[in-house]
Amino acid sequence: SIDGQRLWDSLMAMAEIGPTEHGGSCRLALTPEDAAGRRLLLDWCESLGCTWRVDRVGNLFIRRAGQRDDLEPVAMGSHLDTQPKGGRFDGILGVLAGLEVLRTLADRDIVTERPLVLVVWTNEEGSRFAPAMVASGTYAGAFSVESTLAREDRDGVTFGEALEACGYAGESPVGEPRLDSFFELHIEQGPVLEEEGETIGVVTGVQGMRWFDVTLAGQSAHAGPTPMRYRRDALAAAARLIDRLQAHALGDESGDTKVTCGCLEIVSASRNVVPGDVKLTIDLRHVVENELDALQAYFEGLLNEVGETCGVTVSQERIWASPVVEFASECVAAVERGAREQGLKYRRMMSGAGHDAVYVSRVAPTAMIFVPCRDGISHNEAEYATPEDCAAGTQVLCDAILERANR
Amino acid sequence: SIDGQRLWDSLMAMAEIGPTEHGGSCRLALTPEDAAGRRLLLDWCESLGCTWRVDRVGNLFIRRAGQRDDLEPVAMGSHLDTQPKGGRFDGILGVLAGLEVLRTLADRDIVTERPLVLVVWTNEEGSRFAPAMVASGTYAGAFSVESTLAREDRDGVTFGEALEACGYAGESPVGEPRLDSFFELHIEQGPVLEEEGETIGVVTGVQGMRWFDVTLAGQSAHAGPTPMRYRRDALAAAARLIDRLQAHALGDESGDTKVTCGCLEIVSASRNVVPGDVKLTIDLRHVVENELDALQAYFEGLLNEVGETCGVTVSQERIWASPVVEFASECVAAVERGAREQGLKYRRMMSGAGHDAVYVSRVAPTAMIFVPCRDGISHNEAEYATPEDCAAGTQVLCDAILERANR
Numbered sequence A, B: 001s002i003d004g005q006r007l008w009d010s011l012m013a014m015a016e017i018g019p020t021e022h023g024g025s026c027r028l029a030l031t032p033e034d035a036a037g038r039r040l041l042l043d044w045c046e047s048l049g050c051t052w053r054v055d056r057v058g059n060l061f062i063r064r065a066g067q068r069d070d071l072e073p074v075a076m077g078s079h080l081d082t083q084p085k086g087g088r089f090d091g092i093l094g095v096l097a098g099l100e101v102l103r104t105l106a107d108r109d110i111v112t113e114r115p116l117v118l119v120v121w122t123n124e125e126g127s128r129f130a131p132a133m134v135a136s137g138t139y140a141g142a143f144s145v146e147s148t149l150a151r152e153d154r155d156g157v158t159f160g161e162a163l164e165a166c167g168y169a170g171e172s173p174v175g176e177p178r179l180d181s182f183f184e185l186h187i188e189q190g191p192v193l194e195e196e197g198e199t200i201g202v203v204t205g206v207q208g209m210r211w212f213d214v215t216l217a218g219q220s221a222h223a224g225p226t227p228m229r230y231r232r233d234a235l236a237a238a239a240r241l242i243d244r245l246q247a248h249a250l251g252d253e254s255g256d257t258k259v260t261c262g263c264l265e266i267v268s269a270s271r272n273v274v275p276g277d278v279k280l281t282i283d284l285r286h287v288v289e290n291e292l293d294a295l296q297a298y299f300e301g302l303l304n305e306v307g308e309t310c311g312v313t314v315s316q317e318r319i320w321a322s323p324v325v326e327f328a329s330e331c332v333a334a335v336e337r338g339a340r341e342q343g344l345k346y347r348r349m350m351s352g353a354g355h356d357a358v359y360v361s362r363v364a365p366t367a368m369i370f371v372p373c374r375d376g377i378s379h380n381e382a383e384y385a386t387p388e389d390c391a392a393g394t395q396v397l398c399d400a401i402l403e404r405a406n407r
């Protein structure tokens, strides 16, 4: 069985790269911190005798040889990038659990039939470069390599430039190696497991999500003499949009409707200027695809209505749509068996967050394992998962990987 | 009578310093552009034989000698700084109209009994350094010199540092010279004169205004798995606050209640993060002081209510309060006589915007003259006043100044 203390020590060592004020991590994708995190992992893996390669969008494939190297590898992994004020577990746990599996096998001199691959996917968070999971998406053919390399961060730096600058612009073709299957361990990032007193979430799929860039163009004007009724206040319109969207989502008794405005910017803001131009982002999610369609239609209608009421010209672009995903039943079953055989309390559940597994599931049988996180909090420096839960999830991952690699 | 074409040419020449994309001006206070604007004005005034001095907060006093230099000067002026995307007339007209008065007197070899002073007040807009009118306020004793010099812009640069850097840190004591009276010509910045087909606003006073810095502290969380009901979304709270404040102000049939949120910032914003921390500014105005008290009380109550409803900790600081001002009746009467004698259509009115005249009126009899601006638009690159209206306002200024300086 895996070594929970060693796993924890690796998590804490990784957290020393890009630490934030309140105990979280800041390793935005393709920054020097991201590169330092990858280097630390590679040092650990090289000392186990693993080999590695990097593809053209920076995805890192770390390989442990099997008895039958002609067979496609069984893969595990997640991401090392974080939010600007992110936690120490989101993504990192899935990668370092994979490392722990490799170390456990090395300790026991176990060589699996199929080779194993530990994958670090680039820019999962979507915080520096939108959308999220863009590099696993490119691997799976959802985005072209060229479009991914051309994506820009807020400062206009392209993904390709950032990749070069941080030293992880690889040469290996995107889409290789092909995988037999993929398993991703992750913190739940929501409150369900903790509340229900369960240790393992057997993830059966992922809710759909859509991202929008919205612009509101009114007219800047003086805050003093401009009568309220004359104003074409882009921020007042944005406020109304956000408030009504919130009310709509809160009104869904099932709790399945999720709306978030994560970024909002006033162009040339000044205290005594009625805002003329506002840009904002909207994130819509639902577990049922046609409910998500309805949510999008509601949002679009509301945006137009608010624009008309406030005398503001509105426009929006859907920059990303990730449909509802169902994972491969044989992989889900392998995870469930692992949890049951370890005697752990578990539940089948959908993921509310996107994960690299979403895209990988398009090209290889895939499943995910969740462990609880404190108060359901994630994308926050305070994110926390107990050493025991991290170890339990890693054990389930190890069991599923071994079953699959030796079948 | 004054030369309207020469006035217009000066306005257009000044607008060449810090031009913006859509025909406006960007000369934020105490930047190189502000300094270049002052230099241009000084070149013009020096060639008329005027002398000048700068006080410790950068206020510029340009003096034309009178017959009786022992008497306090009659003053006119306004400001040369602009909003980030400001217009070519707001403030500038009042300064260049003063220049045109000086030039007209020079052309005719007229020497007034009292000396004349053309004043350029520093940082009127309040956009770079809050609050607005801070340097005329310091002149009038509303703020200490030390506190003004210590005020910081968004990048942490102090007023004092910016003053040194742009070369206008003067040595003359703040509060000198004392003025016999002060007249400020300005564009209305609202729609009334244009709508009523009037050329001159005889300004009897200025509405009260209060500025607040507001912070909302919720909890950042993941946009996907975090149930709507668990969220403590600081932006959703801000949106509700803004929307309810708008509705409150729009509900005032008299149109006298004004509320504006000009700046709003999400700390560590990311598309898929429920905003944990938001900072925003609120500007409240009313023509009646106790109605402004009531408006502030409403805002404070609403902020607390919104904080409770949204699970967000709120706090606010009132960083500025400028009470309702009534100008000196003898100066207002001089302006009104000027308008009447020129045969111009005029009305008595309150100003919705703050002006340097607000603070100067505490230490010298003061009045203002308004001219229409197109569509009432100001604090906008599209701001416009016709050459005819600018000239008419300047003529009224000239007449009032001469009456006062020779009384």
Ligand SMILES: NC(=O)NCCC(=O)O
Binding pocket: A090, A124, A125, A126, A132, A133, A352, A353, A354, A355, B222, B223, B224, B272
């Ligand atoms: N796991 C995770 O935080 N992914 C980011 C993509 C998303 O927004 O769901």
Ligand SMILES: NC(=O)NCCC(=O)O
Binding pocket: A222, A223, A224, A272, B090, B124, B125, B126, B132, B133, B352, B353, B354, B355
């Ligand atoms: N005139 C003008 O734009 N003043 C700025 C001060 C205010 O916000 O009213």
